[in-house]
Amino acid sequence: MEYSKEFKAALSAFSGTEKDKLIFRLLRKDKLLSKKLYFELIDPETTDDKRNAMEEHVEEQVLLASKYVGNAKYFLSVVRKISAEITEHVKITTDKFGEVSLNLLLVNKVLENNGDLSRQRFDNVYKLYIYIINKIFKSLVLIKKLDQDYWMEIDEYLRDTLNKVLENPYLQKLCINNGLDFNWFECNRIPDNIDQIMKDIKSQGFLR
Numbered sequence: 001m002e003y004s005k006e007f008k009a010a011l012s013a014f015s016g017t018e019k020d021k022l023i024f025r026l027l028r029k030d031k032l033l034s035k036k037l038y039f040e041l042i043d044p045e046t047t048d049d050k051r052n053a054m055e056e057h058v059e060e061q062v063l064l065a066s067k068y069v070g071n072a073k074y075f076l077s078v079v080r081k082i083s084a085e086i087t088e089h090v091k092i093t094t095d096k097f098g099e100v101s102l103n104l105l106l107v108n109k110v111l112e113n114n115g116d117l118s119r120q121r122f123d124n125v126y127k128l129y130i131y132i133i134n135k136i137f138k139s140l141v142l143i144k145k146l147d148q149d150y151w152m153e154i155d156e157y158l159r160d161t162l163n164k165v166l167e168n169p170y171l172q173k174l175c176i177n178n179g180l181d182f183n184w185f186e187c188n189r190i191p192d193n194i195d196q197i198m199k200d201i202k203s204q205g206f207l208r
Contacts, residue, residue, distance in 0.1 A: 036092045051098040054089050055105060058082055062109035069116045072124045076131060079110055097150050100142045104157035107135050111164035122170050129171050133178055134207055136161060141195045143187055151187035158185040178206045
């Protein structure tokens, strides 16, 4: 939404008390904005602190959810919930590195259940696998936007991801069928136009 000069001038004309009331009213309606401002203004924890805590949270939640891996639909719903929490963390902290590392960590922790997943009917785990492949693709797109100083650390996550994908024959074949090149699991080998590649693949009806 664009704000006119007149509207901005009217807001500026508010008294300090009126502005305070307006701010608190808005914050009550927007919890995410409230958390973001708290983090930016007075939170003693740094972005690294928040990321470390989120790493522990992701590992704990996937471990708890792994008890229900036999119910692929419910397991996927829990994974989506954890993903939403990662998204909230990124919006609050603007943690670009964490946006990649935490999502790859989520994928890797989910795939630690390869043994149980592989024993299920492919139809039951198809949506989970497609979700994982989309996560990997989106991570590759984000990596190309990261400072290259982070690439060495991200490569460790990617190697772990690739190893786990290759341990799962069904997931491996599905990756190939959906255009995910295993050569891309190294930062400096990700194509510069990976975002366009992903769009083209989706336009052909894949990744769904």
